[in-house]
Each structure stands twice: as structure tokens, then as C-alpha cells.
Amino acid sequence: MTKNSIKKFLLPFAICLLVAMGLYPDSTLNTELYSTEGLELDYNISAELAMADFSKESKSNIFSPHLGKSFEGFKEALAFKESRGNYFTVNTLGYLGKYQFGSETLKLIGIYNPNQFLYNPELQEKAFIANAARNKWILRKDIKRFDGKFIAGVKVTESGILAAAHLAGPGSVKKFLRSYGGNNVADAYGSTLKYYMKKFSGYDTSIIKPNKKAKARL
Incomplete structure (x- = not known):
């Protein structure tokens, strides 16, 4: 088998491997399905709000039995x-x-x-x-x-x-x-x-x- 034949034989496998690894554009993929266009990507929140949410979550995980009037x-x-x-x-x-x-x-x-x-x-x-x-x-x-x-x-x-x-x-x-x-x-x-x-x-x-x-x- 000649060098050119070997290259032609291996090239499809190499492309498939690169596509799988995300390193080669695959024309069969519909990239529009994965578009972030129109999405709100700015998730910055204030430090006060972040701490408030953390505090709320922490309190909800504290075990506090309520026996009441039982x-x-x-x-x-x-x-x-x-x-x-x-x-x-x-x-x-x-x-x-x-x-x-x-x-x-x-x-x-x-x-x-x-x-x-x-x-x-x-x-x-x-x-x-x-x-x-x-x-x-x-x-x-x-x-x-x-x-x-x-x-x-x-x-x-x-x-x-x-x-x-x-x-x-x-x-x-x-x-x-x-x-x-x-x-x-x-x-x-x-x-x-x-x-x-x-x-x-x-x-x-x-x-x-x-x-x-x-x-x-x-």
C-alpha cells in the first residue's frame, strides 16, 4: 500500500477522532441548536444577596425538631x-x-x-x-x-x-x-x-x- 493510500485510509478516522474531541468542525452538526444568542449571560449578583442566599440555605439544613404541645x-x-x-x-x-x-x-x-x-x-x-x-x-x-x-x-x-x-x-x-x-x-x-x-x-x-x-x- 502506497503512502498516499495510507493517508486516504487513515484520514476519515482522524477526522472522526477530532470531531469527537471537539477539535474539528463537523458540518453535520446544527450549531444553531446550541446557540447562546438571546440568552442573559450576565449573572453578577451583589455580595449581600449572595450571603443572604447562603445564610438561608445554611439555616434550612439545621436540624431543629419541633415537639410543640405533644x-x-x-x-x-x-x-x-x-x-x-x-x-x-x-x-x-x-x-x-x-x-x-x-x-x-x-x-x-x-x-x-x-x-x-x-x-x-x-x-x-x-x-x-x-x-x-x-x-x-x-x-x-x-x-x-x-x-x-x-x-x-x-x-x-x-x-x-x-x-x-x-x-x-x-x-x-x-x-x-x-x-x-x-x-x-x-x-x-x-x-x-x-x-x-x-x-x-x-x-x-x-x-x-x-x-x-x-x-x-x-
């Missing part, structure tokens, strides 16, 4: 007030855990080893549910009687009653309600039943079922 919201709000949500804390009076339980209350719901309780978050959550169920049974008549009414300027709700019972026990809550706010006891740190009843008002605690014999079991 039962989980009730639990976490009460826990934050009691201990800042710390499972492993003990206050100056010896109250334990995320929800600050006393040893006598723990015995009522079947827990006799405070040290084991303190280092077991699952048991603490079970204890909160059991204690709330027990308090709801003790206060069931008062909840029915006073729910929705105003006492000492505070609207009484089931969640407020249960929060106050967690603070000072169901017996103290009964006295508060039946004295129409006259018997407003406080804990050692100054938190009153009235304060708890107002602060934790309006949460959905319907998931808690009254249970006289509620126990915390894993």
Missing part, C-alpha cells in the same frame, strides 16, 4: 426544667436523673436501687411514664372536675396537673385545686404548684392511662 414535648420540657435533660445528675437534695426522682417515689413504682436507676436512661423513661400513670389515677376525679377552669389566674389543664404532681406529689395538687389556689406549696428551690401548672399547661397527655398499680419495668 407528649414528647411535655416530657422534654419538664425534663429540661428539672435537670436540663441530664440523665446522670443528682441535685443537692439527692433527687436523681433526668426527671429528678426522689427515692421514696421510686419505691412506689417498683424501683429500689437508686444507683441502678441513675445509670439507666431507659429505666428513667419507664419511671416517668409509670409515675405519671399513677398520679393520673389518683387525680382522675380532680382532672375531670377542674380541667378547663381558672384557679388563681391559671387555666387548669391535665398536663399542668400532672406536672405539678411530679413536682410535689398528687396529694399536694389535690389541696391546691380544692382550695382554689389557697394551698400553693413550693419545693426547696422555690418552684410552686401554680408555676408548674401554668408553665406546663396545654400539652397532650392523653397517651398516659390512669393506673393505680403502675410500675417501671424494663
